[in-house]
Structures are given as structure tokens and as C-alpha cells.
Amino acid sequence: MIKEHLQLSLYDKGIFERVVLKAPMKAPGVMKNEACFIYAVAGESVVFSAVSEMKLNTEEAVVMKCGNFLNAWLKTVDQELCEAIAIHFYPDVLKKIYDKELPEFFKSIKNVEPSSIAKVKSSTLLKNYINSLQFYFKNPDLVTDELLKLKLKEVILLLVKTDTSGSMKQLLASLFTPSEYSFKELIEANVFNNLSLEELAMLHGVSLSSFKREFKRVYNESPGRYFKTRKLNRAAKLLLSTNERISEIAFNCGFSEVAHFSNSFHDQFGCSPSSYRLNQNRK
Incomplete structure (x- = not known):
């Protein structure tokens, strides 16, 4: 059951979302032409794609490329109310905020990882970024389109710069290329x-x-x-x-x-x- 839902929009599309929900709850997601970043502020869940699953703990995040997903939020002894922040990536929005010229890692889809989902480990940089979003959810009157553009670019840069293995960069490069599976x-x-x-x-x-x-x-x-x-x-x-x-x-x-x-x-x-x-x- 969703207890609270806040959304910040850019170009008439919900880009940033904050959700508080009561577990257990399963949240389906159909992303035909978008990708999504989900950060667990509080609570635990299991994210299912068509052929894989990934456990998401508090202060961890996942990036999911276009496709269908199911996020099963778990009720635990210590946690019944869960909180998550989602950031949606749309091709047309990205082209607009990058002045019609996407960064190289969005265009270079050679040798990309076949996985449709990747975990983002907890870090001080990521927590600071999420805290900055929480401030704007609490103070929506301060939000402008230019600010949202900057925050969207910031999370993409953060994901790339903190990716030591290169897997996140490869996933970002293939965000809008659907995974093939039988x-x-x-x-x-x-x-x-x-x-x-x-x-x-x-x-x-x-x-x-x-x-x-x-x-x-x-x-x-x-x-x-x-x-x-x-x-x-x-x-x-x-x-x-x-x-x-x-x-x-x-x-x-x-x-x-x-x-x-x-x-x-x-x-x-x-x-x-x-x-x-x-x-x-x-x-």
C-alpha cells in the first residue's frame, strides 16, 4: 500500500519520485522506452527482471534498462514502512538536457553487458545526492526546470564516475536497447x-x-x-x-x-x- 507519493516533473514527464509504502508490496514496472534508477532510502526489496533477480538493501540502488520489472518490497521485523526514490531516464528528455548531443557512453553500445539490471553500492557521494533530492521534495517551491536538468545530469555523472568496474558505464550505454531472451x-x-x-x-x-x-x-x-x-x-x-x-x-x-x-x-x-x-x- 502506497502511503505517500511525491513527484517532480520535467518536460511534462515525472523524472524524480519519492514513495513511502507499507510492506509487503509488489510494484510492477513496464518501461518500454525508459530506464530507471531506484534507491532504497529505507527497507529491503527483491527486484525481478525477466531472467534475473537482485536483492536491494537500505542505502543501495539499482539501475534498470528498458524492459519489464517487478519490485517486491519485503516486510521485516525492523521495517514495515519502506521509502524509495526513483529517477526516470527518457531518451527524449536526455537529448534535450544535453542539447541534442548525448555523452559518448550513451551512444557507444559496443560490447555492452547483456544484463538488464545493475546494483549501485552505497557510498557517501550517493547518500549526499539523495539527501539533496529529499530537500527539494520537502521544498518543491524552490524547484525549477534548470535545477532538475542539473540534478539529472549529476546522477548520471555520479554513476559513471564511481563505477570502478566499468559495468555501470556499459549498462548506461545500452539503457534503451532491450535485452533479448527466450x-x-x-x-x-x-x-x-x-x-x-x-x-x-x-x-x-x-x-x-x-x-x-x-x-x-x-x-x-x-x-x-x-x-x-x-x-x-x-x-x-x-x-x-x-x-x-x-x-x-x-x-x-x-x-x-x-x-x-x-x-x-x-x-x-x-x-x-x-x-x-x-x-x-x-x-
């Missing part, structure tokens, strides 16, 4: 994630009915049956090869409720998870 890559990357079919269809950029048809064509069985079987088979292996608690195994295999996991496991293997572990270890 349907199978999408499925196999998310088999053990606790995502609904509707959320997987959103990540793939299709309707739920189209997603189900494609799944049947590729796998020759229903998605529900396929995911359930894969998750339970993995759980059976973990029961024998690890000392993890049953609740941890259920979560790691993509089940949100232990009771549902136990019932499903019994239906497939004819016994409870604890009995399965005990009986197999005795053999």
Missing part, C-alpha cells in the same frame, strides 16, 4: 521464485492467456503442473542434502506458506517432508 530463459530463471503467472506474463510483456498458450507450446504441459513438480523435486533433494529447516526449504523452493508446501509434498511423495527426510536417511 521464453525458456524466462521460465528457468524464475522456476523457484514466488511469482504468480500474472507476474511472469507481465515480465514477458504478454497477456496471461498468451503466456499460457506459449507455455503449453514450449513445455507441452500446464504451467501450474510444471512449476509445482519442479519445486517439489528440488525440495526433496534439499531435504536429503541439507540440514535446512523445512520452512526454509519451502521458501527457497518458491512456496510462500509451509502448510501449502507440506500438503503438496504429501500429494506427490505420499508422506510429509519430515517423514520423507527421516525415512530416506535411514536407508
Whole structure:
């Protein structure tokens, strides 16, 4: 549930956003021709792209290139209210603020990283930048278009200058080049994630009915049956090869409720998870 939402716009587009929300909450994002920077002021989340996922902790950020994403904010013992700041990058806006001449790293898309998402580690420079944005969210009367242009250029320069590995520069260069992936890559990357079919269809950029048809064509069985079987088979292996608690195994295999996991496991293997572990270890 969103508790507070503030936005600063430039050229009639929301560029800077501040959001306070109550976790747990899943926030989908469809970015056909934009990229986005998200900074976790408070709280934790897991950001899913079509074929990857990334944990986001407090005072960390991610940059996501154009595509579909799902940001799952987590409720923790210490944190129920989460706060995030998002900065949106639009090609037409960038061209305007750079006087129609983009920096070289936006135009040089050779040898770019295939990843559609990259983490930005916490740093003093980044925290100072975020604090400066917080000031303007609290004092919107001081905000002008020229100021927003400067703040947008500033975050891009900050991301490039603090990127020691070069991966962020490569990602920025390919911000508006969609990542290519197959349907199978999408499925196999998310088999053990606790995502609904509707959320997987959103990540793939299709309707739920189209997603189900494609799944049947590729796998020759229903998605529900396929995911359930894969998750339970993995759980059976973990029961024998690890000392993890049953609740941890259920979560790691993509089940949100232990009771549902136990019932499903019994239906497939004819016994409870604890009995399965005990009986197999005795053999």
C-alpha cells in the first residue's frame, strides 16, 4: 500500500519520485522506452527482471534498462514502512538536457553487458545526492526546470564516475536497447521464485492467456503442473542434502506458506517432508 507519493516533473514527464509504502508490496514496472534508477532510502526489496533477480538493501540502488520489472518490497521485523526514490531516464528528455548531443557512453553500445539490471553500492557521494533530492521534495517551491536538468545530469555523472568496474558505464550505454531472451530463459530463471503467472506474463510483456498458450507450446504441459513438480523435486533433494529447516526449504523452493508446501509434498511423495527426510536417511 502506497502511503505517500511525491513527484517532480520535467518536460511534462515525472523524472524524480519519492514513495513511502507499507510492506509487503509488489510494484510492477513496464518501461518500454525508459530506464530507471531506484534507491532504497529505507527497507529491503527483491527486484525481478525477466531472467534475473537482485536483492536491494537500505542505502543501495539499482539501475534498470528498458524492459519489464517487478519490485517486491519485503516486510521485516525492523521495517514495515519502506521509502524509495526513483529517477526516470527518457531518451527524449536526455537529448534535450544535453542539447541534442548525448555523452559518448550513451551512444557507444559496443560490447555492452547483456544484463538488464545493475546494483549501485552505497557510498557517501550517493547518500549526499539523495539527501539533496529529499530537500527539494520537502521544498518543491524552490524547484525549477534548470535545477532538475542539473540534478539529472549529476546522477548520471555520479554513476559513471564511481563505477570502478566499468559495468555501470556499459549498462548506461545500452539503457534503451532491450535485452533479448527466450521464453525458456524466462521460465528457468524464475522456476523457484514466488511469482504468480500474472507476474511472469507481465515480465514477458504478454497477456496471461498468451503466456499460457506459449507455455503449453514450449513445455507441452500446464504451467501450474510444471512449476509445482519442479519445486517439489528440488525440495526433496534439499531435504536429503541439507540440514535446512523445512520452512526454509519451502521458501527457497518458491512456496510462500509451509502448510501449502507440506500438503503438496504429501500429494506427490505420499508422506510429509519430515517423514520423507527421516525415512530416506535411514536407508
